[in-house]
Amino acid sequence: MPERVRVKVNGRELEMPAEASVAAALMSAGVSGLRRSRTGEPRGPVCGMGVCMECRVRVDGRAHQRACQFSCREGMEIECR
Amino acid sequence: MPVKAAAQIVVVGGGPAGLAAAASAAECGKRVLLLDENPLPGGQIWRAKNGTITAEAEGWRQRAQAAGVEWRGGRQAVAAATGQLWLEHAGGVEVAAWEELILATGARELLLPFPGWTLPNCCGAGGLQALVKAGLEIRDKRVLVAGSGPLLMAVAAFLRQQGARVLLIAEQAPAGQVAAAALHLPPAKLRQAWQLRRATRGVPFLAGCWVEAAEGRQQLERVRLRRGVRRWSLECDYLACGFGLTPNSELGQLLGCALTAEAGIAVNRWQQTSVEHIWCAGEAAGIAGVEAAWRSGEIAGYAAAGRQERTAPLLARRDREQQSSQRLLRRLAPRAELRALAQDTTWLCRCEDVTVGEARPYANWREAKLQTRCGMGACQGRICGAAARFLWGWQINAARPPILPARVGTLAQAAPAPSISTEVTV
Numbered sequence: 345m346p347e348r349v350r351v352k353v354n355g356r357e358l359e360m361p362a363e364a365s366v367a368a369a370l371m372s373a374g375v376s377g378l379r380r381s382r383t384g385e386p387r388g389p390v391c392g393m394g395v396c397m398e399c400r401v402r403v404d405g406r407a408h409q410r411a412c413q414f415s416c417r418e419g420m421e422i423e424c425r
Numbered sequence: 426m427p428v429k430a431a432a433q434i435v436v437v438g439g440g441p442a443g444l445a446a447a448a449s450a451a452e453c454g455k456r457v458l459l460l461d462e463n464p465l466p467g468g469q470i471w472r473a474k475n476g477t478i479t480a481e482a483e484g485w486r487q488r489a490q491a492a493g494v495e496w497r498g499g500r501q502a503v504a505a506a507t508g509q510l511w512l513e514h515a516g517g518v519e520v521a522a523w524e525e526l527i528l529a530t531g532a533r534e535l536l537l538p539f540p541g542w543t544l545p546n547c548c549g550a551g552g553l554q555a556l557v558k559a560g561l562e563i564r565d566k567r568v569l570v571a572g573s574g575p576l577l578m579a580v581a582a583f584l585r586q587q588g589a590r591v592l593l594i595a596e597q598a599p600a601g602q603v604a605a606a607a608l609h610l611p612p613a614k615l616r617q618a619w620q621l622r623r624a625t626r627g628v629p630f631l632a633g634c635w636v637e638a639a640e641g642r643q644q645l646e647r648v649r650l651r652r653g654v655r656r657w658s659l660e661c662d663y664l665a666c667g668f669g670l671t672p673n674s675e676l677g678q679l680l681g682c683a684l685t686a687e688a689g690i691a692v693n694r695w696q697q698t699s700v701e702h703i704w705c706a707g708e709a710a711g712i713a714g715v716e717a718a719w720r721s722g723e724i725a726g727y728a729a730a731g732r733q734e735r736t737a738p739l740l741a742r743r744d745r746e747q748q749s750s751q752r753l754l755r756r757l758a759p760r761a762e763l764r765a766l767a768q769d770t771t772w773l774c775r776c777e778d779v780t781v782g783e784a785r786p787y788a789n790w791r792e793a794k795l796q797t798r799c800g801m802g803a804c805q806g807r808i809c810g811a812a813a814r815f816l817w818g819w820q821i822n823a824a825r826p827p828i829l830p831a832r833v834g835t836l837a838q839a840a841p842a843p844s845i846s847t848e849v850t851v
Binding site: 361363364365367368369371372376377378381382383385386387388389390391392393394395396397398400408412413415 | 462469476533534536543544545546547548549551552553554555556557559560561562643644645772775776777778802803804807808830
C-alpha cells in the first residue's frame with residue numbers, strides 16, 4: 345500500500361497517496377474543478393506538465409500554485425475554486 | 426543580490442536533448458550546468474510513474490554525472506539576457522552566468538479549441554498520461570483518446586494498461602493518410618506501432634474521426650464525435666485530446682533567436698541559433714521525436730564545446746530521423762474542418778477568458794493581445810497562442826519577461842536586468 349497523508353481540501357479532511365501530485369490526488373478524489381476562471385467557470389488540469397496553468401490552487405495560504413507540480417504533504421491545506 | 430551560479434556551458438532542460446547535450450559538452454572538458462524545472466532529469470518523455478525516471482533517462486543521467494555535469498533541478502527559467510539566466514526555485518532566485526547557452530526546452534502539446542474544451546476532465550492526450558503517471562486513479566474510468574499523431578496510440582495503450590476503459594481512439598487524419606504514414610515508418614517504429622496496436626486490441630481505432638464538442642455541466646459528461654457525415658455522442662469520464670506537439674521556444678524568443686515557420690527555434694546544422702553563443706537541441710527546434718532529440722543534443726553539446734569534428738558521425742542520423750518525422754507529421758496534419766469547430770463563443774484564451782469571436786477580428790497576435798488581453802495571462806499565451814497560430818496563421822513571437830509567473834521577490838532581484846525593468850505582465 346502506498347503511504348497516505350491527510351490533507352485538507354476546502355476545510356474537508358481527505359486521505360491522499362503521498363507520492364501523487366496534488367492535481368492527480370484531487371481528481372482521484374472527484375474534485376475536477378480546481379479553480380474558477382475569470383468569468384467564474386470551473387477549470388481543471390489539462391496539460392499535466394506545468395504549462396497550461398489551469399490547475400492553480402491556493403496551498404497553505406499561497407495563491408496560484410500549480411497543483412500538477414508538487415506532491416501531497418501531511419497537513420497541507422488546499423483551497424480550490 | 427541573488428545567488429550566482431556559473432558554468433562555461435549552461436543547458437536549459439533535462440530531457441533527452443538536454444541530457445545528451447550536457448553529457449557531450451562535459452566529455453569535452455567543459456564545466457556544464459544542467460537545469461530543469463522538474464526535480465528529476467528525463468523530461469516529459471522519460472518520466473515513469475510516481476516520481477521515478479525510466480531506464481533510458483537513468484543511463485543518460487549516469488553518463489552526464491560521470492562526465493562531471495552539475496545537475497540543478499527544480500529551477501524555472503523566468504528571464505534571460507546575454508550571458509545570464511534568472512532562475513526561480515522554491516527557496517528563492519538564482520542567476521546563472523553562461524558563456525554558451527544550450528536551449529533544450531522541449532515541446533508541449535498542441536491543444537485546439539472546440540466548444541466545451543475548457544470543461545474539467547478534458548485534458549491533453551499526453552496531459553492525461555502525465556496526470557496518471559503522477560497518481561491519478563484511472564482504473565475503470567471511461568476515456569476517449571482523440572486528436573492526432575503517434576502519441577494517441579501510446580497514450581491509449583498506457584491508459585489501458587493502467588486499467589482504464591478506453592472507449593475509442595479517434596485520429597483526425599484520413600484513413601488513407603494514416604495507412605500511408607504507417608507504410609513509410611522505419612521498421613523499428615513500425616514494430617513499435619504494431620505492439621501498441623496489440624496492446625490496445627479491442628479498442629476501436631477510427632481514422633478521419635474527431636471531437637466536435639465536449640458537453641457537461643460542471644465537468645465533462647459526454648463528447649460529440651464526427652466521422653464523415655456521421656455524428657454521434659459518447660458518454661465518458663475523461664477526454665484525452667491532443668494534436669501533436671509544438672515547440673517551447675519562449676526562452677529563445679526572449680534572447681532574440683529567429684524562429685522557423687513551424688514555430689521552433691531556427692538552427693543551422695550544428696544546432697546553432699541565429700544568436701551567437703546560443704544553441705538549441707531537441708524539440709524546441711522542431712518536432713522530430715526522441716531519437717532526433719538526443720542526437721541533436723549530442724551535436725549541440727560537442728559544437729558548443731568547440732569540438733565540431735565530433736559531430737560528423739551524428740549529423741546524417743539526426744537528419745534521417747528528422748526527415749522521417751517530418752514526413753509522418755505532414756501526413757497527419759490537422760484537417761481544415763478543425764478550424765471551423767471553435768464558435769464565436771468558444772474560449773480561446775483560458776487564462777483571461779477571451780473568446781474566439783473576440784480575438785478573431787484583429788490583424789495579428791500583438792493587436793489581439795493589446796485589445797483583448799488574450800495570451801497575457803498566467804500561461805503567457807502558451808496554449809492560446811498555438812491555437813491562434815493554427816486558426817488564423819498568426820506568428821507568435823512576442824515572448825516577454827518574465828516568461829512564466831514569477832514572485833515579486835524574484836522580479837525585484839532581477840530588476841537590474843534591463844530587459845525586465847519595464848515590462849511586467851502578471
